[in-house]
Amino acid sequence: MTSLAGFHIVGLIVILCGLLGIWFIVGSDLSKGLKLPLLGRIVFGIALGSGVFAFMLKYFIFITVEESTKRRAAEFHKRFLAEQNYSIPPTTAIKINPNLRGANWQSLAQPVANLKTNLSAAELGKELFYDKALSINGEVSCATCHDIVKFGGTDGKPTATGVFGQIGPRNSPSVKNAAFMKTQFWDGRAKSLEEQAKGPMTNPIEMGKQSLGDVVSRLKQDEYYAKAFNQVYGKTGITETNLLNAIATYERTLITSDTPYDKYVAGDLKALSPQQIKGMKKFYSIGCxxxxxxxxxxxxxxxxxxxxxxxxxxxxxxxxxxxxxxxLIEKNSKSRTFRIPSLRNITETAPYFHNGKVNNLEEAVKIMAVSQLGMATKNVSPDCINNNSFSTCNKPKYLSDDDAKDIVEFLKSLSQEKNKN
Ligand code: HEC
Ligand code: HEC
Incomplete structure (x- = not known):
């Protein structure tokens, strides 16, 4: 709205200047010198003044499109959070520190304390999440690879270890805040938490069950689950859909919005140290x-x-x-595309990247600067590529060790101070 109001004022000034200009041309010596009749002078004036109107029109279209895109996104954001029982987070973008202006720093929504009817589904889901009976040999649960307390929702290993000690090809990502991701997995191939949860139980390397039907039959043998599912889902009881819903509902409660960063965004100026604020600026200014x-x-x-x-x-x-x-270049991957991972709880979720080959966060930051931003660090520069549109052979921008350390300090502010979940 503010820029719409801004538009009215700027627009008005531009229109006034345009009219003045036209008035000047119509009445000026120039028109008189050409000895034009009044009508001719007006046509002449409009012809010369049309540039101003064209500018106005473009300006108007630009502002309208931009505003409506932003408004649609904001409405979607609000609706999504309300439907899923999340509180709307404070929208205080950082106005307090002038050096951080220009970037839209947002904080995370929180699950509403009373998740209404979903609370018991979440509790049931939590039990399922920790239950090793969901795997073929009774040795692996979701929590085996997604340790909520110790490793920020991951397993602390380079790549996942599933049933019978089998080692998978990729690093376990965090389940924390996964509820907010539009797509799941490193490459974003699952569209929802429910769709995602189907995968591991029947993946031969992860939990190894033949089918979801198998898991359902196993749960049906358990009197406790029969009762619990009836309580939560009524007559339908234990079904594949209810099983996936319970697990996903639990995952939707794993939100870590109480971090120093969120406090800072909400206006607590002491929540971040000066070095963290320096890192935050760097994170923005170099393009992370x-x-x-x-x-x-x-x-x-x-x-x-x-x-x-x-x-x-x-x-x-x-x-x-x-x-x-x-x-870092994944074999058998044609497109080399990955979902931009969340950086929340990043200090707890080492080792890093889809292959879990990097243990140290400062090293991960440097790798990002070189491989995603084409910058150079003390020891490594991007390979020299020269084509018509761009070149990395000239002197790239430099990320010093101190810059990387400052960014790491900032990233620390994205973890909860205590493990609460
Ligand atoms: C053997 C280890 C293992 C087990 C057991 C396991 N996962 Fe995962 N999980 C992974 C790995 C590895 C990935 C990433 C796979 C990929 O991207 O290709 C993943 C991805 C996910 C994601 C996506 C997160 C994101 O940010 O994209 C969610 C959510 C998840 N798992 C939940 C679960 C649930 C629920 C269970 C139990 C039903 C489970 N996992 C069991 C290893 C495991
Ligand atoms: C062009 C987009 C892009 C830019 C710019 C970018 N990143 Fe990334 N980042 C990604 C993608 C994609 C991945 C996932 C890589 C993978 O598959 O392992 C990632 C992964 C990461 C990881 C590892 C996450 C994990 O869970 O293992 C960190 C840390 C990180 N980025 C920090 C940064 C920092 C700091 C900067 C600025 C120096 C930056 N990124 C710039 C796209 C980007």
Whole structure:
């Protein structure tokens, strides 16, 4: 609205200037010198003044389209949060620190304390999440690979270990705040938590059950579950749909919005240290926030201003000694596209990247600067690529070790101070 009001004032000034200009031309010596009749002078004036009107029209269209896109996104954001029983987070973008202006820093919504009827579904889902009976040999539960307390919803291993000690190809991502992701998995191939939850139980490497039907029959043998499902879902009881719904409902409660960053965004100026604020500025000014944006620090977050985006990006964009050293180019992947991961709880979820090959967060930050932004660090520059449109062979921008350390300090503010879930 403010820019609409701004538009009215600027628009009015432009119209007035335009009219004045036309008046001047119509009445000026120039028209008189040409000895034009009054009508001729008016046509002449309009012809010369039309540029002003064209500018006005373009300006108007531009502002209208931009405003309506923003409004639609904001409405979607609100509706989504309300439907899913989340409180609307404070929208105080950071106005307090002038150096942080220009970026839209958002905080995360919280589940409403009383999730109404869903509370018991969430409790049931929690039990299922921790139940090893959901796997073929009774040794693996969701929590085996998604440890909520110790590793921020991951397993602390490079890649996941499932039933019979089998090792999978990818790193376990966090289940925390996954509720806000438009798509699930490193490459965004599942569209919802329910769809995602189907995968691991029947994945031969993860939990190894033959089918979801198998899991349902197993649960039906358990009197406790028969009762609990009836309580939550009424007569339908234990079904595949209810099983997936319970697990997903539990996952929707795993929201970590009580971080120093969120406090700072809400106006608590002491919540971040000076070094963290420095890192926050760097994070924005060099372009990390172009991808890691919104309250989740991922464009795939439906609660961000980018709810229309799947948030997929090529990784690595620029090859370098980093991509060779850490094997970052995924084999058998044609498109090399990955969902921009959230950076919340990042200090707890090492090792990093889809292959879990990087243990150290500062190293991960440097890798990002080189491989996604084409910057250089002390030891590594992006490979020299020269084509018509761009070149990385000239001197790239430099990320110093101190810059990387400042960014790491800022990233620390995205974790909860205590593990609460
Ligand atoms: C053997 C380890 C393992 C088990 C067991 C496991 N997962 Fe996962 N989970 C993973 C891995 C690995 C991925 C990423 C796979 C990929 O991207 O290809 C993943 C991805 C996810 C994601 C997507 C998160 C995101 O940000 O994209 C969710 C949600 C999830 N798992 C929930 C569950 C649930 C619920 C269960 C139990 C029904 C479960 N997982 C069991 C290893 C596991
Ligand atoms: C062009 C988009 C883009 C930019 C710019 C970008 N990132 Fe990333 N980031 C990604 C993608 C995509 C991944 C996932 C890579 C993968 O598949 O392992 C990622 C992964 C990460 C990870 C590891 C996450 C995890 O859970 O393992 C960190 C940390 C990170 N980025 C921080 C940064 C920082 C700091 C910057 C700025 C220096 C930055 N990113 C710039 C797209 C981007």
């Amino acid at each position: 926030k172009n991808c890691h944006d919104g309250p989740d620090f991922s464009r795939a977050g439906v609660n961000s201003l980018y709810n229309g985006s799947d948030g997929l990006r090529i990784f690595p964009v620029y090859t370098s000694n980093y991509s060779r050293q850490y094997d």
